[in-house]
Each structure stands twice: as structure tokens, then as C-alpha cells.
Amino acid sequence: MTDMLSYPEVTHIAVPFFIAAILAELLWIVIKRRGGRYETRDALTSLIMGAGNVAASILLGFIAWGFFMVLWALTPLDLGTSLGVVALCFVLDDLRYYWVHRFGHRIRWVWASHVNHHSSQHYNLTTALRQTWTGTFTLMMIVRAPLVLLGFHPAMVLFCGGLNLIYQFWIHTEAIGKMPKWFEAVMNTPSHHRVHHGRNARYLDANYAGVFIIWDRMFGTFVPELEDDKVDYGLVHNLGTFNPLRVAFHEWLGIFRDVRQPGLSLRQRLMYMLAPPGWSHDGSRDTSRAIKHKHLAQNPQDAGTPGF
Amino acid sequence: MALEILLILVFGGITGIVLLLHMLGLSARATLPDGAAAAKAWADEFADDPALEVILCRDHHAALITTARGRGIVWPMGADTTARYLTGARIYPTKTGLRIDLPDFTAPHIDLRLEPDEARDWPDLMEKPA
Ligand SMILES: [Zn+2]
Ligand SMILES: [Zn+2]
Numbered sequence: 313m314t315d316m317l318s319y320p321e322v323t324h325i326a327v328p329f330f331i332a333a334i335l336a337e338l339l340w341i342v343i344k345r346r347g348g349r350y351e352t353r354d355a356l357t358s359l360i361m362g363a364g365n366v367a368a369s370i371l372l373g374f375i376a377w378g379f380f381m382v383l384w385a386l387t388p389l390d391l392g393t394s395l396g397v398v399a400l401c402f403v404l405d406d407l408r409y410y411w412v413h414r415f416g417h418r419i420r421w422v423w424a425s426h427v428n429h430h431s432s433q434h435y436n437l438t439t440a441l442r443q444t445w446t447g448t449f450t451l452m453m454i455v456r457a458p459l460v461l462l463g464f465h466p467a468m469v470l471f472c473g474g475l476n477l478i479y480q481f482w483i484h485t486e487a488i489g490k491m492p493k494w495f496e497a498v499m500n501t502p503s504h505h506r507v508h509h510g511r512n513a514r515y516l517d518a519n520y521a522g523v524f525i526i527w528d529r530m531f532g533t534f535v536p537e538l539e540d541d542k543v544d545y546g547l548v549h550n551l552g553t554f555n556p557l558r559v560a561f562h563e564w565l566g567i568f569r570d571v572r573q574p575g576l577s578l579r580q581r582l583m584y585m586l587a588p589p590g591w592s593h594d595g596s597r598d599t600s601r602a603i604k605h606k607h608l609a610q611n612p613q614d615a616g617t618p619g620f
Numbered sequence: 621m622a623l624e625i626l627l628i629l630v631f632g633g634i635t636g637i638v639l640l641l642h643m644l645g646l647s648a649r650a651t652l653p654d655g656a657a658a659a660k661a662w663a664d665e666f667a668d669d670p671a672l673e674v675i676l677c678r679d680h681h682a683a684l685i686t687t688a689r690g691r692g693i694v695w696p697m698g699a700d701t702t703a704r705y706l707t708g709a710r711i712y713p714t715k716t717g718l719r720i721d722l723p724d725f726t727a728p729h730i731d732l733r734l735e736p737d738e739a740r741d742w743p744d745l746m747e748k749p750a
Contacts, residue, residue, distance in 0.1 A: 325621060327630060334643075351647070351698040434700075550622060551702065558725060
């Protein structure tokens with residue numbers, strides 16, 4: 313009977329809560345005159361990206377769902393639906409999120425989808441909703457395959473993924489400084505995720521966590537928010553457009569143009585798709601590693617500090 | 621959740637939030653107080669090619685930059701700024717200033733609001749070899 317298992321569409325149910333929380337954050341900023349910034353067109357683009365993400369998942373969700381159901385038919389394992397199994401699924405799916413997110417920053421093919429989440433120079437609750445339209449094309453659903461094969465029902469896996477995204481909503485704010493120490497130690501927080509959205513050399517490729525920051529601590533990608541290195545939000549090269557279509561597709565077009573350049577070897581063409589963002593066959597662009605090296609050349613005193 | 625309700629929530633939510641932001645005066649464009657601010661805005665995008673010369677437009681919303689590599693422009697992206705080189709730019713006069721079309725998918729059109737004499741002089745400055 314577990315083939316018929318269904319969980320609520322938590323990301324849809326959360327929409328009224330998202331709207332209320334955005335209004336509350338805005339009110340807080342306007343009254344207190346601190347704790348973040350809002351700008352009309354930036355927020356509009358973020359919200360349209362969020363709506364488009366929901367639309368894309370309604371339209372294209374059947375692809376990942378079909379893939380998971382094939383795996384579910386193949387696996388002899390079924391862990392059932394007890395609360396303990398759901399909790400374990402949530403933790404393991406968060407580990408899955410960590411790696412998909414890390415690939416999202418280190419493999420240009422996946423970055424092409426994820427880049428739009430980082431394309432705002434703001435950091436407020438609307439930024440959380442600036443989500444991709446092209447996630448399906450990254451094929452990152454493959455990373456979830458082990459969970460289904462281990463016997464977690466696809467509906468449960470997607471339910472946990474939805475809860476994960478809802479958790480990440482509230483951490484997109486400057487209105488909250490630091491949480492209690494024990495909480496900052498285990499959980500992803502506004503402070504940790506601000507670092508993740510930073511374009512400062514120090515903060516590039518750090519804090520990929522979804523819910524539990526322990527993955528970054530385990531895999532060596534954790535960088536704390538430093539008081540004397542204020543986070544500068546956005547992309548290394550910030551966009552010059554608010555057009556949601558351009559925001560959604562620009563990096564895919566960039567890959568297409570790079571791969572089609574005349575005179576490249578097959579390896580170079582593959583590298584334009586799969587190497588870290590900023591890779592180029594002639595060294596004319598900078599990867600995050602090059603940016604960190606350049607920063608250290610200018611600021612040798614930063615060597616050995618977090619992020620370097 | 622029924623699709624109609626989701627659509628109404630999303631559409632109503634976006635419209636309401638955007639109207640509120642606009643009415644709160646949060647649509648103002650970034651201003652560059654002085655040449656140093658413009659040079660900093662340029663350096664934020666192109667750290668290893670610093671501005672050698674800065675021409676700030678009179679309303680302080682944009683700046684023409686000269687570097688060792690060529691000419692560029694800093695302009696507002698809402699409350700923030702971004703910058704691009706003017707390589708391959710096409711420049712057209714408009715009623716309120718200039719429109720710059722760039723061969724760049726992430727910055728295809730820049731609308732510069734300039735005073736008439738600036739709009740007259742800037743195209744020559746932009747195209748003059750650095
Ligand atoms: Zn990211
Ligand atoms: Zn984020």
C-alpha cells in the first residue's frame with residue numbers, strides 16, 4: 313500500500329506564512345531602521361523567481377517523480393513510514409542537500425541552475441524565494457537515488473526535501489544576528505547562511521548546509537561570519553538586469569556560448585560544462601580559488617584565517 | 621492545496637508586497653556621492669583593473685570609468701550598482717539621456733538619465749580610445 317503514500321505539499325501550504333513573514337521582516341526594518349534592506353525591483357524579481365520555481369516543479373516534477381518510482385519498483389527494501397524513519401530520512405536528505413548544493417557551486421552545469429539564488433545583492437526573506445526554474449535539467453535527482461534504494465518512499469523523501477526548504481526560508485535575514493551558541497553549533501542559521509551568500513573572497517564556497525551546519529564542519533567547508541569582514545551579497549560579477557528570464561537562463565546561455573567556441577578540444581568543451589564556475593580554457597577568467605589567491609596576494613595577513 | 625487558491629495567494633502576495641515597497645519609498649535608485657564611491661563601485665566588479673579616471677554624471681546615479689584596459693560604466697541596479705566595460709556598446713540618444721546596448725545577456729540595456737549637455741558629450745567620451 314505504500315505506493316499510494318502521500319504527504320502534504322508543504323511548500324505550497326507555507327505560502328501564506330512566507331508572505332506574512334516577509335511583511336513582518338519589512339515592518340521590523342522600517343520601524344527599527346536596521347536589520348536589512350529591501351528594494352522594490354529586487355524583491356519583485358525574487359518573488360517572480362519563487363513563483364516560477366513552483367510552476368516549474370508542477371510542470372516538470374513528474375520527471376524526478378517518475379525516476380524515483382522506477383527506483384522504488386526496483387528496490388526490495390521498504391523501511392515503512394514510522395516517525396523514526398521520517399526523522400532519519402530528513403537527516404539523510406539534508407546530507408543529500410549538502411552535496412547537491414556543493415555540486416551546485418563547484419560544477420558549472422549545476423551552478424547554471426543555482427546561480428539565480430545568489431543573483432540578488434540583497435539578503436532578506438524574499439531572497440530565500442529566489443529559486444531556480446531549471447533544477448530538473450541539472451539531473452541532481454540522481455543524488456537522491458540511494459535514499460529511495462535504501463527503502464525510503466519517494467513521497468517521504470520529497471516531503472523531507474520540502475521541509476528542508478521551508479527551514480531555509482527564515483535564515484535569509486539580516487534581522488537576526490546570532491542564535492544561542494549550541495544552536496549555531498548544530499543548525500544552519502542566518503549568520504552561517506549570510507556567509508554562504510557572500511561574494512567576499514573569504515566567503516566563497518562556504519557553508520553549503522541546508523538544515524544542519526554539521527555537514528560543513530565535517531567536510532571542511534565551514535566558515536564563520538566575521539565581524540570585521542562584513543558580508544557583501546551577490547555574485548562575483550553582479551547582474552545588470554532584473555528580467556526574470558535573463559536571471560533564470562543566463563548561465564545556461566553562457567555555457568552554450570563557451571562550448572560552441574571554435575577551435576576547442578573535446579576536453580575543453582566538457583570543462584566549460586563541468587569545471588567549477590569561472591574556469592576558462594585560456595585562463596581569462598577567475599575561479600573562486602583564483603579569487604582567493606589574488607586576495608591573499610593583496611592581503612597576505614589574511615592567510616590562515618577562516619576561508620583562506 | 622487547490623491550484624486556484626495557490627495562484628491567488630501568489631499573485632496577490634507579490635502584488636501587495638511590491639506595491640507596499642514602492643509606497644514605502646524603497647524604489648529609489650542608488651546614488652554615488654562622489655568619484656571615490658564610483659571608483660569603489662567599479663572595483664567591486666573589476667578589482668584588478670582599477671579606475672584611473674571617473675566622470676560622475678550630474679545627478680550622481682552613474683559614472684563613466686577609464687581604466688588601463690578601456691572604458692566602462694557604473695550604473696544603478698535598484699539600490700545597488702553594477703558595472704560593465706563598454707566593449708561593443710551601441711549608444712543611442714533618448715528623451716531622458718542615453719541608452720547603451722551591450723553584447724551581454726546579463727546587462728543588455730542600460731538607460732542613463734543624463735542632462736542634455738551630458739547626453740551630447742558622453743557618447744564621444746565613451747568611444748574615445750582610452
Ligand atoms: Zn548556494
Ligand atoms: Zn540562500
